[in-house]
Amino acid sequence: MFSIIVAAGWPIWPLLACSVIALALVIERFTSLKTVRVLPPKLLDETITASHGAIPGPDVVTKLERNSMLGQVLAAGLRALNANPRCTEDDLRAAMEASGRTVAHKLERYLPALATIASAAPLLGLLGTVIGMIEIFGSQSPGSGAVGSGNPAQLAHGISIALYNTAFGLIVAIPTLIFWRYFRSRVDEYLLNLELSGERFARHLNALRK
Numbered sequence: 600m601f602s603i604i605v606a607a608g609w610p611i612w613p614l615l616a617c618s619v620i621a622l623a624l625v626i627e628r629f630t631s632l633k634t635v636r637v638l639p640p641k642l643l644d645e646t647i648t649a650s651h652g653a654i655p656g657p658d659v660v661t662k663l664e665r666n667s668m669l670g671q672v673l674a675a676g677l678r679a680l681n682a683n684p685r686c687t688e689d690d691l692r693a694a695m696e697a698s699g700r701t702v703a704h705k706l707e708r709y710l711p712a713l714a715t716i717a718s719a720a721p722l723l724g725l726l727g728t729v730i731g732m733i734e735i736f737g738s739q740s741p742g743s744g745a746v747g748s749g750n751p752a753q754l755a756h757g758i759s760i761a762l763y764n765t766a767f768g769l770i771v772a773i774p775t776l777i778f779w780r781y782f783r784s785r786v787d788e789y790l791l792n793l794e795l796s797g798e799r800f801a802r803h804l805n806a807l808r809k
Contacts, residue, residue: 610727610760614720614767621716621775624709628782637668637706637789643796646673647803654680654807668702668789672797676804688805695797702793706786710779717776724768731761 634640646663649655654677655663664674675698679691734757 610723610730610764611767614723614727614764614771617716617720617723618771621713621771621778624713624716625775625778628709628713628778631708632706632782632785632789635667638792638796639667639669642667642669643673643800646670647800650677650803650807654684657681668705669793669796671702672698672793673800674698676797676800680804680807688801691804692801695801699793699797703790706789710782710786713775713779713782717772717779720772720775721768724765724772727764727768728761731757731759731764733757734760 649659657678660674660677660681663670663677672695676691676695679686679694683690735754736757
């Protein structure tokens, strides 16, 4: 592997950096986008049941907020009602929507970076290819019109730079693009379910407010 990196020349180093960053982001997103951290299946029903008799106190609301991202949205509604039991339905929904925007930002974190790497990696590979071609033409003897009549070692080195960088650019870009699309669809699904859960909880709190 090291011999391939050496043969590919300096243009492969930016691609290696992109591959390391992409791997770190993929691992981080897999960890952060676990269902238990975003949308625990029973949390909404449990919160509705717990708040049927009376609005939970600040300690319970804080615990709910730290439970998950859904908990943050639900806690925002409970905090608004605790702060002002006579708050309007619009104020209640506004508090939950503001929390929802914060949660959406957390869910989408690092996805633009993955998309950028997926787009930039083939271009970096193309840059390595162009540099390799420059090496190939630079290896030709002055005044010679035939490719291959120059320095064979320099010619082989230029070809290796071109091919290795092209291949490595695609090797980095393709998995990164796949993971980006997977995380994008997963986040979209989470956002839809969070919106539906928030709407259901807002109706529940509005009924309590009355």
